Amino acid sequence: MGAGFFTLTSGLLIFGLPIFVVLLLTVFIGLYSGSSTSLMLIIQRMFSGLDSFPLMAIPLFILAGNLMSTSGLSARILKVAMLCVGPFRGGLAMTTVTGSMFFGAISGSSPATVVSVGRLILPSMIKEGYDRQFSVGLLMATGSLGIIIPPSIFMIVYGAMAGVSIGALFMAGIGAGVVYGAVFLTYCYYRACRAGMKPQPFPPVIELVQAVKDAIWGLAIPVIILGGIYSGLFTPTEAAAVSVIYSAFVGLFIHRDLTLKSIWKVCIESSVITAQVMVIVSAAAAFSWYLTTSNLTGSLSEMLSQLSDNKLLLLLVINVIVLIAGMFLDPNSIVIILVPLIIYVAQAAGIDLIHLGVILCVNCAIGMFTPPFGMNLFVASSLDNVTYGEAVRGALPLVWLALIVLIIINVFPSISLWLPSVALPNI
Incomplete structure (x- = not known):
């Protein structure tokens, strides 16, 4: 039964059907052909999958990220990054990395990070003589930081699924x-250095101070969000609501780049993105329920449990599974489908669930720019006449670099767990 079920799922994916259709159609066929269970339970499970307070943070963080991007905060933050690392050898490339880290701490979304940073810096990199494929590849690879650095939509979904502290996950990220x-x-x-690039003179301190002053409202957002969560002032969901109000206030009354008309447009765009995410979350909830009730989860967990005595081998298998899944599925689908399959086995093997969440997150970040269906490949194709082929050729060398990061994070759990253990010792 298990082999036939996963063959059906894979076949529907190959036909190019939307992910949520594949998940729901698979459950429908499974119930209709081999069970007397009412098909209405599919609808009930879809709605119950959305009935989660932590998941309310997703539409709010999406809206906040879009408001920040529209209000010009990303451009101001990127200027600070440019002044900080731009004078070094490879300064523009390093600006792409630091800019993605800054904006990832605001948006919580990998595609949003790629678009926001790419529109501003990709033309400059190409104009300065950087290899076009390397420039695009670096943008996609570092744009994936959007789902690793908090606030992360992926971590919110994982925390809701695994029942672990989202605040601790944010710290681990x-x-x-x-x-x-x-x-x-x-x-x-x-x-x-290998290309013989020369360093540039450092800017006057007054210029850096002015740039930080201009970007201070944007730079303060991660401090407000994370500081509020870790101090206990508000929950991650409440933090998302605060970030919406804050970003709208800054855009309307401080920078004055936002208007009521542009806010309405941002709300519509955010609603569409939210619907795309939530329909997958609801379909995946029904899919996970079917896996559990039909004992397919138990079968795979039993197979994985045979590796529970060898923690490193189990981690290797989990990493390989998620890396392969990341080539075809988006991160939210992966976490909702796979977490019920591996979470209990991982616990039995002594793997910390917060560390596991970070491992899955980094795997999915790599999948975002891994051919053939990494989402960032298609997002980058919308920038500066970049073709899909150029995006793939630019991504492949950097996938190997990202895998080195993944190995480091697997081998040294303290990278993820030190900060949560110090700041949140009771979790």
Whole structure:
């Protein structure tokens, strides 16, 4: 039964049907052909999958990210990044990395990070003589930081599924995001030295101070969100609501780049993105329920449990499964489908669920720019006449670099767990 079920799912995916249709159609066929269970339960499970307070943060963070991008905060933050690292060898490439880290801490979305940073810096990199494929590949790879560095929509979904603290996951993501960014910054510097690029004069301190002053309202957002969560002032969902109000206030009354008309447009765009995410979440909830009730989850968990005595081998298998899934599915689908299959086995093997969440997150970040269906490949194709082929050729060398980061995070759990253990010792 299990082999036939997963063959059916794979076949529907190959036909190119939308993910939520594949998940629901598979459950429908499974119930209709082999069970007397009422098909109405599919609808009930879809709605119950959305009946979660932490998931309310998703539409709010999406709206906040779009408001920040529209209000010009991303351009101001990127200017600060440029002044900080631009004078070094490979400064523009390093600006792409640091800019993605800054904007990832605001948007919580990988595609939004790629678009916001790419529109501003990709033309400049190509004009400065950077290889076009490398420029696009770096943008896609570092744009994936949007789902690692908090606030992360992926971590909200994982926390809701696994029943772990979203605040602790956010803290764990800081360590992983810093390591990811540091590895790519080092690679940019090495590549620039090898190409014989020269460093540039550092800007006057007054110019940097002015840039920070202009961007201070944007730079304060992660501090407000994370500080409020970790101090206990508000929950992650309440933090998302605060970020919406804050970004709208800054855009309307401080920078005055937002108008009521543009806010209405941003709300419509955010509603569409939210619907795309939530329909997958609801369909995946029904799919996960069917996997559990039909004992398909138990069968796979039993197979994986045979590896529970060997923690490293189990982690290797989990990583391979998620990496392959990331080539075809979006991160939210992956976490909702796979977490019920692996969470209990991972616990039995002594794997910390917060560390596991970061591992899955980094895997999915890599999947965002891994051919053939990594989402960032298609997002980048909308920038500066980039073709899909150029995006793929630019991504492949950097996939290997990202895999080095993944190995580091797997081997050294303290990268993820140190900050949560210090700041939140009771979790």
